Amino acid sequence: MTFEWISSCPTRQWASTTTKAADASQLVSLRAGDAITANFKGFGGCFNELGWKALALLNDADRLGVLEELFGAKGCAFNYCRLPIGASDYAESWYSHNETESDFAMENFSIARDHKYLIPYIEAARKVRGEDLYLFASPWSPPTWMKFPMAYNFGTLVWEPSYRKAYAEYFVRFLKAYEDIGIHIDAVHVQNEPNSDQKFPSCKWTGAKMRDFIRDDLGPAFQAASLSTEIWAGTVERGDFNAWAGTILSDAQTARFVKGMGFQWAGKFAVQRTRQAYPDLPIVQTENECGDGANTWDYAHYVFDLIQHYLSNGSEAYVYWNMVLEPRGLSSWGWEQNAMITVDPATRSATFNPEFYVMKHFAAYVRPGAQVLQTAGPLAANSLAFRNPDGTLIYVIQNRLDSERTVTLESDVGAVSVTLQPQSINTLVF
Structure with missing residues (x-):
């Protein structure tokens, strides 16, 4: 599984990021579901x-x-x-x-x-x-x-x-x-x-x-x-x-x-x-x-x-x-x-x-022709998911908290846990 993560927050913009070990006490899950829009x-x-x-x-x-x-x-x-x-x-x-x-x-x-x-x-x-x-x-x-x-x-x-x-x-x-x-x-x-x-x-x-x-x-x-x-x-x-x-x-x-x-x-x-x-x-x-x-x-x-x-x-x-x-x-x-x-x-x-x-x-x-997907989980209201025509799965997530938040992202090719920086906006690509 290939995976890319780009993050922006007040102290750094558009930075490539690597995964961190998940803290089980802070873990929330987010998964993509059916299409809301079939042809973005x-x-x-x-x-x-x-x-x-x-x-x-x-x-x-x-x-x-x-x-x-x-x-x-x-x-x-x-x-x-x-x-x-x-x-x-x-x-x-x-x-x-x-x-x-x-x-x-x-x-x-x-x-x-x-x-x-x-x-x-x-x-x-x-x-x-x-x-x-x-x-x-x-x-x-x-x-x-x-x-x-x-x-x-x-x-x-x-x-x-x-x-x-x-x-x-x-x-x-x-x-x-x-x-x-x-x-x-x-x-x-x-x-x-x-x-x-x-x-x-x-x-x-x-x-x-x-x-x-x-x-x-x-x-x-x-x-x-x-x-x-x-x-x-x-x-x-x-x-x-x-x-x-x-x-x-x-x-x-x-x-x-x-x-x-x-x-x-x-x-x-x-x-x-x-x-x-x-x-x-x-x-x-x-x-x-x-x-x-x-x-x-x-x-x-x-x-x-x-x-x-x-x-x-x-x-x-x-x-x-x-x-x-x-x-x-x-x-x-x-x-x-x-x-x-x-x-x-x-x-x-x-x-x-x-x-x-x-x-x-x-x-x-997100490319023209993408599907906009439903999301489920505690971060659903702070996220969007897309499936591009080439099959790439994209999550865009914000963390509005003043503290870090760890989330497990689920896809049909696997899952990955990431720790979002405070007040950050993140794009994660499978």
Whole structure:
């Protein structure tokens, strides 16, 4: 039996470790069982403007090194990533792809702004990752002239047929424009956080309106344009199953267009009920919770808890938010947030933060197509298990205690006892 053990804790990160003799008085067991998810899609992050601005501070070699750590085969090997349609809350400034008022035919649609930040970011990642980088896109706000009131933040889509049809065409133009430059978008989610008025670009929807827009406007527009891009109902950030998944998917005409559901933030509380109600529908997590810019190990353990919750309840992908930012991660609207990696403008050097190691403990070993397995034992709520397509068995375990904890890991080829360091995160590969 071959066995590899990588551990991270506040005093050392990403260290190869050897087994220690088990203390019978401390021993707990952990074993993998049946599959929760049969075809895991992968891990990734979101491409945002401020991320590329931070990366641009590095020299070419250092920037490539960061991208290798995020997308390379020896790094996190991210393969499932997100981008905004127009401005996100981590854009340099607010914009959409068509601010020409009453341009219902979308004659002035343009992705020129994206050539400044987003497209170079995506292209740099693809040079490292390759063509198998899955991309899904979502708008934070429609063009302002399509909203009431006419502003990027707050407001709703003007609910008239001409506006809804034009907005569906806006999606189509976006996908075709990216296709024309060689970037295929695999899926769109209709609206980022559709139940929230925000200080940053946003647009409020109801589940009923999203249902009707998909059924009557977006789905038919995609069909007419012969697009292969999928439509997903997301990114839902509230835990009310009946208001969102229940409302959208209960309509048979809408459901035929919807290929999956995406959840983030408090939407995590609807994942389990959605999986129970629609066991064959793909579900993904779409945005990691963002912290406060302090990038602590304590918050890194919270991110572990988020991953454990989503994946143990059937999510088929997990997506980090800002992969790279400047220190403290200040947005253009004044919110500080965490990032996997920070780039200091003064020293033009990169720092790998605790959440980088959390993500790497999963993403560096779990391959697309893996099974997510049930775990049993006292550490089940602090662990995940995976079976890769090549048969490799992987455990990812955290020890939240301030003392060591010894665990026996069971597999179909044998068992091994390991002593986990205090406050550590561990990947163990059979």
